[in-house]
Amino acid sequence: MKHVWAYLIKWTLIVLYQLIKLVTRVDPHKIVFLGRRMNKVPLDFKLLTEELQQREPGIKATVLSSRYLGGLRESVEFAPTLLKSLYHLATSKVCVLDSYWPAVSMLPHREDLVVYQLWHSLGKIKQSGLQTLGRAQGRDFKTADVMQMHQGYDYVLAGAEIWNPNYIESFGVEESQLLNYGLPRADYLVNQRHNIAARIKEKYPALAEKPVILYAPTFRRGIDAEGALRLAEAIDSEQYNLVIKMHGSDSLIMPDGGHVPVPDFSATDLLTIADYLITDYSSIALEAAILDVNTFYYVYDREEYLRHNGLNIDLDIEMPGCVFESLDELKHALSIPYPTRTLRAYKQKFIIDDLGHSTADLADHILTVGELCPRQFELLSTAQN
Numbered sequence: 001m002k003h004v005w006a007y008l009i010k011w012t013l014i015v016l017y018q019l020i021k022l023v024t025r026v027d028p029h030k031i032v033f034l035g036r037r038m039n040k041v042p043l044d045f046k047l048l049t050e051e052l053q054q055r056e057p058g059i060k061a062t063v064l065s066s067r068y069l070g071g072l073r074e075s076v077e078f079a080p081t082l083l084k085s086l087y088h089l090a091t092s093k094v095c096v097l098d099s100y101w102p103a104v105s106m107l108p109h110r111e112d113l114v115v116y117q118l119w120h121s122l123g124k125i126k127q128s129g130l131q132t133l134g135r136a137q138g139r140d141f142k143t144a145d146v147m148q149m150h151q152g153y154d155y156v157l158a159g160a161e162i163w164n165p166n167y168i169e170s171f172g173v174e175e176s177q178l179l180n181y182g183l184p185r186a187d188y189l190v191n192q193r194h195n196i197a198a199r200i201k202e203k204y205p206a207l208a209e210k211p212v213i214l215y216a217p218t219f220r221r222g223i224d225a226e227g228a229l230r231l232a233e234a235i236d237s238e239q240y241n242l243v244i245k246m247h248g249s250d251s252l253i254m255p256d257g258g259h260v261p262v263p264d265f266s267a268t269d270l271l272t273i274a275d276y277l278i279t280d281y282s283s284i285a286l287e288a289a290i291l292d293v294n295t296f297y298y299v300y301d302r303e304e305y306l307r308h309n310g311l312n313i314d315l316d317i318e319m320p321g322c323v324f325e326s327l328d329e330l331k332h333a334l335s336i337p338y339p340t341r342t343l344r345a346y347k348q349k350f351i352i353d354d355l356g357h358s359t360a361d362l363a364d365h366i367l368t369v370g371e372l373c374p375r376q377f378e379l380l381s382t383a384q385n
Helices: 002-023 043-055 072-091 102-106 141-146 161-171 184-203 227-234 284-290 302-308 327-334 340-350 358-368 374-384
Strands: 027-035 060-065 092-097 114-117 155-157 212-215 241-244 276-279 294-298
Touching: 002 072, 002 102, 002 141, 027 043, 027 072, 043 060, 043 184, 043 358, 060 072, 072 092, 072 102, 114 358, 161 340, 184 284, 184 358, 212 227, 227 241, 227 327, 276 284, 284 294, 284 340, 294 327, 294 340
Parallel strands: 027 060, 027 092, 092 114, 114 155, 212 241, 212 276, 276 294
Antiparallel strands: none
C-alpha cells in the first residue's frame, strides 16, 4: 500500500512541477540549498554561501533545511518544505544537497539546472544509499525504485580518491562526476581550530581542567543505541570530561549523569578541544583525523551492524589497536600511550592531501562549470585564459 501512495505522490509532484516550470523562469544568479538532516542551516551550506556571495554579491541563495527521517508525522511536517522546493528548483541555476531530496531525484528538471551532492561526510566509512538497499538500515528495492533514489546528480563530492569506488556504488554515478574536494567544514576545522576552541573553553571552562573524551556515534535507523549509557557508567568522571554528541537524526539513549552537557556546540566544533574521540562507524573519525585527535572505535554491536548496514573499510586493518568491542579493553587503551603512527597512516590514506581551500575549489566549480552568475563566469574564464 505504501508504494501505491508513493506513486500517487510522485505523479502529483510531477504534474505540479511541470505547471510551475510553465509560469516561471530560471534566475541565472540563484542557487538553492536543500537538506533534510536538521532544522537549521547546515554548516557546509553556510560556509559555501558565504564564499560564493563574497565572490559575487549578486548571487541569490535560498536554503531549505528540514529534518526528515520518514514516518507519517514527519512526512506531514516535511510536506510544506518539499512543496516549496519545487518552486526553487524550477527557478534556480544550481542546486546543492547534503542528503537525498525526493524532488531532485524524482522530477524532470530543466536542462540547465546543475545539481551538486555534497552528502555529509568526508568519506564513506559506512555503506549508505544504493549500497544498503534491501538491508535493515537501508531502503527496500521497491521504494528506492519508486523514489528514484540518488538519481539526478551532476556532481558528487567524494573526498580523497580512495573513496571513489564507494561513492560510485552509493550514488550510481560515473567517476567523471566525482569531485575529490573536502567539505567546507574541513576548511573550517583547519582554519578556525584555535578560535573555535577558545569560544568553547570560554563558555565551559571546566572542559580545560581534565582531558576531554568526545563520544559521537553514527546514526542507527530505528534503534535505541546504548553506547552513551555504557560509556557514562564506565568512564571515570574524576579523570576525564566525557562529552556526548548524538547524531542529528539519532535516538541515542542519554545517561542521567556521568557526562558534561554541551548543547550549543556541534560535534565538529568539539573536536577542537577533544583529547580523544570515541566513535563507531561514523565519518566524524575523518574529521578527527584532520586535527590528529586520538580516535578509538567502540563497536559493541559490530556483528549486527555489519549484517544490517555494512562498512566499506575493515576498521581492525586500518586502525589496529584502536577498535574495541569490550569496554574493559577500551578503558585500558585510554590508560596507555596512543598509537599515533597508526592514526598518521590512516590520515594519509583517507584524507585529501591539501586541505584549507575546499570551499574555494567548490565555489570555483559552481561558478565555472555550474555557470552560476554568468558575469562572474565570464570574469573567471577571462582570467583563466
